[in-house]
Amino acid sequence: xxxxxxxxxxxxxxxxxxxxxxxxxxxxxxxxxxxxxxxxxxxxxxxxxxxxxxxxxxxxxxxxxxxxxxxxxxxxxxxxxxxxxxxxxxxxxxxxxxxxxxxxxx
Amino acid sequence: xxxxxxxxxxxxxxxxxxxxxxxxxxxxxxxxxxxxxxxxxxxxxxxxxxxxxxxxxxxxxxxxxxxxxxxxxxxxxxxxxxxxxxxxxxxxxxxxxxxxxxxxxxxxxxxxxxxxxxxxxxxxxxxxxxxxxxxxxxxxxxxxxxxxxxxxxxxxxxxxxxxxxxxxxxxxxxxxxxxxxxxxxxxxxxxxxxxxxxxxxxxxxxxxxxxxxxxxxxxxxxxxxxxxxxxxxxxxxxxxxxxxxxxxxxxxxxxxxxxxxxxxxxxxxxxxxxxxxxxxxxxxxxxxxxxxxxxxxxxxxxxxxxxxxxxxxxxxxxxxxxxxxxxxxxxxxxxxxxxxxxxxxxxxxxxxxxxxxxxxxxxxxxxxxxxxxxxxxxxxxxxxxxxxxxxxxxxxxxxxxxx
Numbered sequence: 001x002x003x004x005x006x007x008x009x010x011x012x013x014x015x016x017x018x019x020x021x022x023x024x025x026x027x028x029x030x031x032x033x034x035x036x037x038x039x040x041x042x043x044x045x046x047x048x049x050x051x052x053x054x055x056x057x058x059x060x061x062x063x064x065x066x067x068x069x070x071x072x073x074x075x076x077x078x079x080x081x082x083x084x085x086x087x088x089x090x091x092x093x094x095x096x097x098x099x100x101x102x103x104x105x106x
Numbered sequence: 107x108x109x110x111x112x113x114x115x116x117x118x119x120x121x122x123x124x125x126x127x128x129x130x131x132x133x134x135x136x137x138x139x140x141x142x143x144x145x146x147x148x149x150x151x152x153x154x155x156x157x158x159x160x161x162x163x164x165x166x167x168x169x170x171x172x173x174x175x176x177x178x179x180x181x182x183x184x185x186x187x188x189x190x191x192x193x194x195x196x197x198x199x200x201x202x203x204x205x206x207x208x209x210x211x212x213x214x215x216x217x218x219x220x221x222x223x224x225x226x227x228x229x230x231x232x233x234x235x236x237x238x239x240x241x242x243x244x245x246x247x248x249x250x251x252x253x254x255x256x257x258x259x260x261x262x263x264x265x266x267x268x269x270x271x272x273x274x275x276x277x278x279x280x281x282x283x284x285x286x287x288x289x290x291x292x293x294x295x296x297x298x299x300x301x302x303x304x305x306x307x308x309x310x311x312x313x314x315x316x317x318x319x320x321x322x323x324x325x326x327x328x329x330x331x332x333x334x335x336x337x338x339x340x341x342x343x344x345x346x347x348x349x350x351x352x353x354x355x356x357x358x359x360x361x362x363x364x365x366x367x368x369x370x371x372x373x374x375x376x377x378x379x380x381x382x383x384x385x386x387x388x389x390x391x392x393x394x395x396x397x398x399x400x401x402x403x404x405x406x407x408x409x410x411x412x413x414x415x416x417x418x419x420x421x422x423x424x425x426x427x428x429x430x431x432x433x434x435x436x437x438x439x440x441x442x443x444x445x446x447x448x449x450x451x452x453x454x455x456x457x458x459x460x461x462x463x464x465x466x467x468x469x470x471x472x473x474x475x476x477x478x479x480x481x482x483x484x485x486x487x488x489x490x491x492x493x494x495x496x497x498x499x500x501x502x503x504x505x506x507x508x509x
Contacts, residue, residue, distance in 0.1 A: 030170045039403055041148040045427040070477035
């Protein structure tokens with residue numbers, strides 16, 4: 001199972017295994033990692049699962065859909081590698097992925 | 107002795123309350139009582155991805171099992187609360203035990219409104235609220251079958267979209283003259299009707315269902331004096347708040363348990379309520395009862411804080427969403443008859459929004475595949491920013507620069 005490293009805004013790191021086919025958001029929520037709210041449960045409806053993908057991994061992420069792009073446009077503190085983690089479907093190739101969480105999801 | 111919080115209900119609000127209590131460092135114990143067999147799970151995907159078979163059951167659960175013990179929360183599943191003794195501060199459960207509480211949170215949600223016509227008990231007549239409901243319905247969603255959907259609201263239309271995709275013949279029976287009439291503008295109703303018709307769904311408006319008929323299972327329904335063949339039926343005609351326990355305990359209820367701005371019962375300072383089962387003051391002050399994830403989550407946060415002696419007033423703008431085909435509907439705020447409606451964008455492009463203006467401010471936004479309109483609209487509602495209708499309608503001005 002791919003291992004993903006989630007880094008909280010305060011620097012605390014969590015490495016967990018996430019099943020292929022799940023989203024990066026689900027990997028955090030199911031493993032009780034703070035910093036991702038995901039109020040809508042992954043419907044790309046709420047923009048409360050914002051993460052920063054480690055720059056080394058950014059090119060390996062699936063392309064961004066229109067909805068995600070526009071939702072992110074209005075997220076707080078958007079950076080070049082910002083994504084909505086509910087839209088990142090985990091693949092074997094994502095073993096070792098590193099994401100950081102923003103200060104706030106609201 | 108340390109403090110004990112009892113939560114009646116094991117849905118979205120219940121789990122959020124536990125999450126907030128844990129985050130705030132609550133050191134006492136929590137007992138969560140749920141009458142379903144499953145730990146807290148998401149209901150919105152039930153009529154969407156889960157019914158479509160695109161989401162495994164395990165992924166519906168809101169938290170990992172280990173969350174609950176870590177939060178000092180004992181989960182009692184398959185058990186219901188029978189009575190609240192406010193004097194003794196205990197809850198009587200269906201297994202005969204009594205659980206003492208220092209603070210009680212009622213998060214009992216709603217149940218489906220059942221249709222009261224002859225034949226309603228026939229096998230093949232379905233409702234959709236729980237995992238168990240979908241697990242019964244799902245095997246019957248087979249290409250070629252005729253599905254009758256009773257009620258053109260969110261649930262009925264989401265199921266219609268899934269069933270149409272899976273190759274069923276779908277007819278929607280709606281008592282009123284348009285779809286989602288209680289929830290959205292006439293413009294949205296017309297757009298969704300057209301979208302469903304283009305996929306092949308048929309509609310009978312202003313048509314109340316009079317009876318279901320069949321031998322051993324539903325085979326047809328009678329509506330508007332005519333007979334329609336049906337292999338299966340999905341009834342989605344609304345929900346009723348579960349307030350009986352509260353009412354019997356003497357708590358003030360009016361289509362919902364009446365709570366103040368802090369999600370505390372107006373009748374008892376030790377009792378709190380959150381989610382679909384509450385009647386509360388909305389963000390603009392009017393008394394409302396909402397059925398949505400946002401309200402369950404946000405009220406539960408406020409209720410948990412109030413239980414910890416840190417009350418903060420609930421003023422969040424409500425938001426909703428619905429997925430049908432490739433259409434993502436996002437709504438923020440609450441509309442009212444008499445609002446000025448402003449359409450932004452062309453519905454023919456399947457990307458547009460309807461703004462509801464009241465006294466020169468946005469009161470509600472309905473956005474179809476239009477995230478900027480939704481997000482900026484939501485902010486305009488929360489901030490009460492005055493804005494001109496002509497500006498909102500002008501797609502040459504990006505939403506980012508609309509103010």
